[in-house]
Each structure stands twice: as C-alpha cells, then as structure tokens.
Amino acid sequence: LLGQPVYDTVTDIVGERNGQAVKLDRGAVVASALDLVLREGPAALTMRRLATELDVATPTIYWHVGSREELVTAVIEAQAERLAERPVVGTTPRARVLSAARHIYAGAVAHRPITSLAHQTGTSSLLLGRLEEVLVSELEAAGLADEARAGAQRAILVTITGALVLTLRERTDPLWVGCDLDALTTDTLRAVVDHHVPSEEGE
Amino acid sequence: LLGQPVYDTVTDIVGERNGQAVKLDRGAVVASALDLVLREGPAALTMRRLATELDVATPTIYWHVGSREELVTAVIEAQAERLAERPVVGTTPRARVLSAARHIYAGAVAHRPITSLAHQTGTSSLLLGRLEEVLVSELEAAGLADEARAGAQRAILVTITGALVLTLRERTDPLWVGCDLDALTTDTLRAVVDHHVPSEEGE
DNA sequence: ACCTGAACACCGTTCAAGT
DNA sequence: ACCTGAACACCGTTCAAGT
Numbered sequence: 001l002l003g004q005p006v007y008d009t010v011t012d013i014v015g016e017r018n019g020q021a022v023k024l025d026r027g028a029v030v031a032s033a034l035d036l037v038l039r040e041g042p043a044a045l046t047m048r049r050l051a052t053e054l055d056v057a058t059p060t061i062y063w064h065v066g067s068r069e070e071l072v073t074a075v076i077e078a079q080a081e082r083l084a085e086r087p088v089v090g091t092t093p094r095a096r097v098l099s100a101a102r103h104i105y106a107g108a109v110a111h112r113p114i115t116s117l118a119h120q121t122g123t124s125s126l127l128l129g130r131l132e133e134v135l136v137s138e139l140e141a142a143g144l145a146d147e148a149r150a151g152a153q154r155a156i157l158v159t160i161t162g163a164l165v166l167t168l169r170e171r172t173d174p175l176w177v178g179c180d181l182d183a184l185t186t187d188t189l190r191a192v193v194d195h196h197v198p199s200e201e202g203e
Numbered sequence: 204l205l206g207q208p209v210y211d212t213v214t215d216i217v218g219e220r221n222g223q224a225v226k227l228d229r230g231a232v233v234a235s236a237l238d239l240v241l242r243e244g245p246a247a248l249t250m251r252r253l254a255t256e257l258d259v260a261t262p263t264i265y266w267h268v269g270s271r272e273e274l275v276t277a278v279i280e281a282q283a284e285r286l287a288e289r290p291v292v293g294t295t296p297r298a299r300v301l302s303a304a305r306h307i308y309a310g311a312v313a314h315r316p317i318t319s320l321a322h323q324t325g326t327s328s329l330l331l332g333r334l335e336e337v338l339v340s341e342l343e344a345a346g347l348a349d350e351a352r353a354g355a356q357r358a359i360l361v362t363i364t365g366a367l368v369l370t371l372r373e374r375t376d377p378l379w380v381g382c383d384l385d386a387l388t389t390d391t392l393r394a395v396v397d398h399h400v401p402s403e404e405g406e
Numbered sequence: 407a408c409c410t411g412a413a414c415a416c417c418g419t420t421c422a423a424g425t
Numbered sequence: 426a427c428c429t430g431a432a433c434a435c436c437g438t439t440c441a442a443g444t
Binding site: 259261262266267 | 408409410
C-alpha cells in the first residue's frame, strides 16, 4: 500500500446542485454568499447560515475564505465587477462620464442588499472601485490634467456615495417621500460633471 | 405594616460615580453609551458591556431603553443635538447655509466613532436631522420657494453624506491619501450651494 | 417602579482529528 | 488538500422572580 494515497482526493465530491456534483472552491463560496445576501438581506450572511446553504460544516467556509471580513470583501469585489459590465455610452466626454456614473448608481440600487452590506461594513468604496478606473480613463480622454482629473473624480465619487446612502435608507421623512432620487442623482451628477469636465465645441 | 411600602424606592441608589450616588435613568444610559462609543469605538457598544460600565445587570439596560436599536437611535439623536449647537455665522444666505453645513460636517468628523456607528446602523440621516431643520429656515430666509428649497436641501445633504462616508473610511487608495478632504468638501459644497442659492447684490 | 439570575437562540473563530 | 465535531467566548433578548 506504500505510495498509494489513503483516500481519493479527486473523486471526493462536496455537495451537489440539481443532482449535479460540484466541487467547492473559493469562487463557489463567494458566489453563494452573494446569492444569499441578494435573496435574504445582509443580516442573513452568517458563516453558519452559508455553510448550511452549501451543505458543509462551518469551518469549511473558513478554510476557503479565511474570515467573515475577507468573505464580505470578496463579495463586494465580485459585485463591483458585475456593476462595471455595462458599457459606457455617449459621444462627448461629459456624456460618457455621466453614463458610467449613472450605470454604477443604477446597478447598486438594483441590488440593494449588497450595497447595504457594503455600507454597513465600510466597504462601499470597494463597490465603486471599478467606477474609479473608468472615470480615470474617461477623464483623461477628456483631456484633464492629473490634478483636475483627481478633483473631478473625487467630486463624482462623493456625489454617487451620498446619493446611494440616501437612496438606500428607509424613507419616512416628508422631504424625501415624494422625491425622485434617480432624477436628483442625475441632476446633481450632471452639475458636478459639467463643473469639472469642459464642454466640447457646440455642446 | 399595612400601607407601608415593603421597600424604599426613593433611597434606592444604583451605581455611583466618583463616590457620588447617581440614579439611573434613560438619559444616563444614553449618555454613558455615547461616552463608551467615543472612547472605544462602535463595536464596544454592547448591551452587556454597557451594563458593566454602569455597574448594573444587562436586563436593566433593556428596561430603560427597550432594545439595542432604540439605544443606538437615542445615541445618534443626542449627538445630532450636540452637532447643531454651534451657531450659524455669515451675513449672506449663501454664507450662512455653507456655515451650517460645514459645522455639521466638522462635528461629525471630530466624533468619528459616533458617525461610524450611524453609518453602520443606517441612521446617518438622523445625525443630519438638525442640519435639515437649519437648512429649511436659512433657505427660506434666502427667499427660495418650496420646490427650489427642497431641491437645494437634498443636494446639500447628498454632498455632506457622501463627504462623510469618504472621510471616515480607511484611506489606502493613492487617489485619496494626499487629499485634503476638508477642502474638497468645502469646495463641492460651495459649488452646490452657489448652484441652488441665488447670490445677493454685490456678492 | 426598577432591578436581577438564568436561560434561549444565536454569533465568529479555532483546533485537534479525520480522510 | 480538504473537511468535520466540539468547544470557546461572545452576542441580543426574555422572563419569572425579587425588592
């Protein structure tokens, strides 16, 4: 028996989905966590709950993701990837920057529970990480120098972040009940973008 | 013994501070919670921890404040009162609105742990509640009609909220490390205020 | 009215042990 | 390499019972 493994690693199957066997890895854990949060809210993201979801013991989750904090980080980063998938449209720099920002905002609002999780854990900037990247290239393409570009970038991120927080909270205040937050965000965003990004000829 | 109370309520003393006896009430619990968060951060605000702090059993906290959620609400509201204490200065409407907003921002940054607690629990709008009130009167005094006033108010709150979130998070990103967030906030705020509040003659 | 001890149903995390 | 049972040190909350 020497040299032979005592147990077979390769054919060892962990859990199944629709009867189809799947091997558990970090990606699967993160994907399942994202799914869980979307379905049942940020509070449902518990190491034990997630383990049950994956038909596995709790320490297994730790083996794959290290800790709850790392898991949350991975979930938010995965969501950030998704948010940046929609293409940037528009012909002028202003329009393209506005388009990128609006897409991220819309995506974040469409997946409230994930965005709430990001806010609660202080990782909302991770969620906007890809937007930062897009903004950099678009603002550079618009001809902004480093200093001006950084200023524009920061102002846009402040606006998006504030809009998200105010959009996601429960609204009982009379000031906000009848308010179209989507329009407010677009308007405020447009004002900020117009202020920082020069207009093209005939725009 | 009939008619006589079995125990003396009035002289029953709960806890002491510097050897001076104090009676525990809701206000004292909230004050102690605020103090605890400022000293040891939002994570330290635990019902059991707070009880130990007050030399009392845990259920006593519940008797006074109902639940952790209510306690947090009360803490944030207490902080909101404090933040609004500094007087609004300036002679023009623009200056006064800017002054009010900047005071709230500065106060929130100066007491980071409380502001973080507000963000984590989704009660950051409670923290800015008094600012909303000040803005209403200042914007009305500036001669803005209801619709325009609400618009200006919302835009300012979006800016402050976004600035706070970005100021309070840990900054490792090269875009933000060398950045004067106080200046950024003031500038962005000024742009928003100027956009919504008409200038006076000769301003 | 105000406070307590004890319990319930959860957490995140670790670790020796199994295959 | 990957997974588990069992434990540790916490949570928020409730409730019968005490004064």
